[in-house]
Amino acid sequence: MEDKKINKEATYNLITFVISKGISNIGWSTYSFGMSLYILQITGSATNFAINFLLSSVPRIVLSPIAGYTADTYDKKRTILLSHLASVIAVLSLLIFNIIGQFSLIQIYVTTALLSSAALFNSVTFTSSIMNLVDDKRTQNAFALNDAAKNIGSILGPVIGGILYINFTLHSFFIIFIVSFTIAFLLDLTMDFRLFSKRDQKKVQEKDGDFKKKGMVSDILDGIRYVKNDVLLSNLISISLFVSLFFTSIQVGMPFVLVNELNLSSEKFGFVQSAFSVGMILTTLYLSVRKEFQYPFILAKRLIIVLSIQFALMVVPFFYPLSENIMFLYFILWSFSIGSNIIFMNTPVAVKLMKLVSEDYRGRVIGSVNTLSSALVPLGLFSYGILFDYVGAEAVMLATSLLSLLFTFVLMRKSILMRAHPEYFVELEKRKNNIKEKIGG
Template structure:
């Protein structure tokens, strides 16, 4: 029997109602605010730091290197954070980790405001911030399913991505305006305030998940090895983690953007903020659509196809000398990125055995931090060759990786 328009409208209304019911879950709004603040702080920090290092050094390579420091710490230590997430109270782990990040951010803001800041200071503090995130991020991501349950995980992840990208859109735009109007220090005080909100949000998070401390750290490292073996031996998880490593090609984009804003598009710090915000705007729209629809079909396939759309957006941006076209290209890339992020992180929790979720999420956080190598690579290519070539390499590289995943893993393609 065919569906009538009334039936379709009722189903759509029911889907939206079911999605909105997630706000009634105790603690979820606080968790949403906490994780959104972390994403927003990360984006504003990248924007403010990129512009400051470019002013201090006039080097795309150093822009990439400084922004890569947190990622390097996350790359090495996130698997340990995954073990911590499976053994201790995830809410407290996340709370204490975010507090450390907030404190370090106030210190950086003071250095910038006093005029004492040097580019290498940002490298050192970046490593320390990266360590705090590495040990707490797996807990802050894994706790989402503890709060909402498996059946609401896709709605929670899409909403989490929606709100996070609202921050990603607004934050860099505000940051660019602050830098242009009040100077560099103002944006770093904003970053510190954002991270403070992010840490305090975990105070209101409630979960019935209890710590599961078993044995000492020798046992803990054995658990980490178990998580690695489980992830490698499970085809769809292995390829999801390989797909997340593709962010090395997204990282190439980041040190190139301020060069385009300053030298090619000639729009300055304010324009750079809006370019950075356009990515968040696109991701926001995509994640909001997923939330309103109540889910996403063929999430495994969507995680692959979205990469090809991002690559097209990067290529158009590379070729463009028009500010409006560049904003549209980054917006499209951001929309595809929102689909990619929602699908991958929903699958990394729903397709994983409960007792392994923290460890798999730790490996996912580590894989995502391959972005750090992309930051350095992008800056190096932009300095030695050209910013446009860096973007074309980004588009081709990520497309090849997505094509390989499609070809080699039928399990990933079929994941719902």
């Protein structure tokens, strides 16, 4: 009877979590799109647009370790609710300033920084809480649905934002954000964030006291040492960071190669970009109903090898000229397969990593990874921008493909994978022996 009740609560947590994330992501994406258009319209300056983008990115680099510390040290539910509340207050203030005619660009910048910071604390805390919200069997479903909510929000937001911007006033963007985040707040309020927690609450309170005595910096460093002391964790996090860095070659290279070099029309390029998102969404929906992969790190290694080859496939038309229609179809399939590959690779590994990391350290591990990956993205975008301009697309993408393969074989070598899935290699050895016996027989 007790198991049935817990299972029911876990189902409720999962459904509520997905609805909450979906609604808040749509609200955030719609608001961001509207503010970006507004900045471009009133200033006509790409610099001002870039400043707003920068203010939404910097908090991820600077505050991620603090967000991780907060997720591990303080009550997760309270942190998530406070992040929603802070977001609503920030946008409500912006709406009031707009109504009384005191609206300015500086206020948008400040609000962007505040919203980005609140979203970071929310995201890190929610991710570190997933295994407390749902049972072990549905962890992959929860991670996949979380990704689906993000991707659907990022697609619907600009669509809704475009309609609002043409037909309504700026107030509508603020109202949609406030309503969506208020609904998310009320939904999150009903969830049990300790349903599957394995932490003893008395020990947690004692540990919280120790955390505060030690200090935040010392505690963050403990999280970094935790990763460094685990060879499997450090190697797998390293490969994920390198994949993120190499993937910026696609972000920079796709528009450069398709539009500038291969002269694909902007309309067709839009469809190619959309195919990437469609691949991601369909794969997340598939993983949300599929049972968990038995050997996710083995799968990840194979998929990173495929991704490394896909890097090189972007420049195939340079060596084998194709007609525009064939080239368009080729890149649609290429973009779709990359989007699908990214989700197939990331979701099972994220689930396994969270299971490997102790509950006491999940927030700090996520925070540390966020900081590094967020710092690598602008570095990658800047570096690849220069490389594409001065070295050429063919050489850059082929070199990226080879480097990606090299890092994969080094960081995901057999000894590392044996730590993650020793049973896989035992089973593999049995199969080999059976084949030898059959051949010998």
